[in-house]
Amino acid sequence: MDDETRHHDANGGSNLPPLRRLQPVRPQQNNNYYGAPQQNNYYGEPQRNNYYGGSQQNNYYGEPQQNYRSGGQQQNSFANEPLYDYAQPVKKKKKKKKDTVGRRLRGFFPEKGDGFFESLRKIVFLGALVAIVICGYLVADYYLALWKNSRENKAINEIYIANEEEPWNEPPPPVVDDTMELLPSAQELLDINSETVGYLTIPSKSGGDPIVSLPVVQARDNDKYLTKGFYGDYSIAGTLFLDWRCKYDKVLDGKRYIDNSGNQVVYGHNMNDGSMFGILRNYKNDAEFYGEHPLIQFNSNYAEYTYKIFSFFIVDAADQSDTKYECWNTIDFNGATEFYDFVNEAKKRSLRLNDVDLQYGDKLLTLSTCNTIFGKTGRGRLIIMARMVRTYEDPYEGTENSRVNPNIKWPNLCYEYGGYQRYNPDAEFVPYGPAENEEQ
Numbered sequence: 001m002d003d004e005t006r007h008h009d010a011n012g013g014s015n016l017p018p019l020r021r022l023q024p025v026r027p028q029q030n031n032n033y034y035g036a037p038q039q040n041n042y043y044g045e046p047q048r049n050n051y052y053g054g055s056q057q058n059n060y061y062g063e064p065q066q067n068y069r070s071g072g073q074q075q076n077s078f079a080n081e082p083l084y085d086y087a088q089p090v091k092k093k094k095k096k097k098k099d100t101v102g103r104r105l106r107g108f109f110p111e112k113g114d115g116f117f118e119s120l121r122k123i124v125f126l127g128a129l130v131a132i133v134i135c136g137y138l139v140a141d142y143y144l145a146l147w148k149n150s151r152e153n154k155a156i157n158e159i160y161i162a163n164e165e166e167p168w169n170e171p172p173p174p175v176v177d178d179t180m181e182l183l184p185s186a187q188e189l190l191d192i193n194s195e196t197v198g199y200l201t202i203p204s205k206s207g208g209d210p211i212v213s214l215p216v217v218q219a220r221d222n223d224k225y226l227t228k229g230f231y232g233d234y235s236i237a238g239t240l241f242l243d244w245r246c247k248y249d250k251v252l253d254g255k256r257y258i259d260n261s262g263n264q265v266v267y268g269h270n271m272n273d274g275s276m277f278g279i280l281r282n283y284k285n286d287a288e289f290y291g292e293h294p295l296i297q298f299n300s301n302y303a304e305y306t307y308k309i310f311s312f313f314i315v316d317a318a319d320q321s322d323t324k325y326e327c328w329n330t331i332d333f334n335g336a337t338e339f340y341d342f343v344n345e346a347k348k349r350s351l352r353l354n355d356v357d358l359q360y361g362d363k364l365l366t367l368s369t370c371n372t373i374f375g376k377t378g379r380g381r382l383i384i385m386a387r388m389v390r391t392y393e394d395p396y397e398g399t400e401n402s403r404v405n406p407n408i409k410w411p412n413l414c415y416e417y418g419g420y421q422r423y424n425p426d427a428e429f430v431p432y433g434p435a436e437n438e439e440q
Contacts, residue, residue: 249300294399307386313349
């Protein structure tokens with residue numbers, strides 16, 4: 001049955017015009033995002049069909065809209081779709097590199113992308129850092145060497161003292177018998193270093209610890225022990241050593257086979273911490289120091305000897321002028337005149353005078369160490385000169401009345417530095433020796 005027949009039958013056979021089948025009207029889409037009316041039809045009538053709630057809901061938010069066929073509500077098919085179909089793809093975030101110690105350290109070095117000044121800054125910084133590290137190492141190494149040297153010297157002192165037959169309080173008289181036996185304390189040191197020739201001590205008059213207590217060695221080369229320790233290893237402080245030309249109790253089969261030298265010369269470093277011969281600078285700097293330490297005990301491997309200091313002074317090791325005095329190069333004396341000329345030259349230069357007398361035939365001891373009086377030139381030397389205590393002599397006689405020398409014979413280099421009074425050769429001077437050697 002067609003539509004007209006059905007319509008006619010439904011209206012009781014009435015001749016009504018036939019019904020037209022209506023076609024559903026498809027709503028027009030408004031692509032304006034802001035909801036403004038636009039002309040998008042044949043009749044120019046505005047309509048709203050947008051995403052934000054116009055007259056008809058047909059948007060991306062899943063809100064109900066009118067079904068044009070049934071008038072019912074239907075769910076927007078765009079509900080589960082992305083909000084903007086034109087959105088750019090999301091960029092992946094770069095993974096943050098882990099902050100490590102290695103990365104931080106690499107930041108101190110020039111890297112790719114650094115500018116010129118940034119690279120220069122890093123290079124200067126690294127150079128300064130390297131300099132600091134090197135200086136720190138050198139300083140630490142220096143003081144470590146001093147500590148090691150001090151520890152070794154203390155151990156050697158304990159070995160020597162422990163094997164002495166009697167503790168030394170007052171200086172004994174010098175030996176008069178040429179038959180000599182090795183001292184037990186010397187044997188212990190010879191077992192460590194076969195070039196040991198003696199042991200040097202500077203005691204304190206008040207009975208305190210000695211300011212110097214060290215072994216003395218001797219080699220054919222005076223430079224050998226400048227940087228060599230007593231045990232044979234490297235040492236910045238070196239070892240006290242006797243000049244290779246000196247003869248000090250050379251014994252064979254219990255007999256001294258050659259006379260001792262007239263002037264025993266012992267060298268030692270002037271260490272900043274006061275070790276080795278560093279403490280000797282106090283004879284120059286402290287007016288009371290000599291009165292407390294006027295004696296030196298320099299034992300050989302076979303006998304004990306005591307010396308009393310009669311002069312201490314400054315010399316220029318490179319002096320070639322009229323003030324030249326190479327006292328370390330005089331080992332023996334060819335007669336009384338040479339002896340008195342030598343000791344009187346020392347007296348003229350002495351920083352302090354005393355009443356210690358000297359006679360031809362007295363054995364001398366000279367201690368030599370560096371001094372900074374001439375700055376970094378390396379030419380300054382501090383000399384301590386003493387003579388052997390005679391048999392049954394009071395060791396302190398003549399040492400108790402020391403006074404400042406009013407007319408010191410300084411090296412000419414001192415006058416270039418300024419602040420030193422020039423020596424007056426015409427001033428009164430009381431020399432050592434008999435009256436015929438006196439100078440006015």
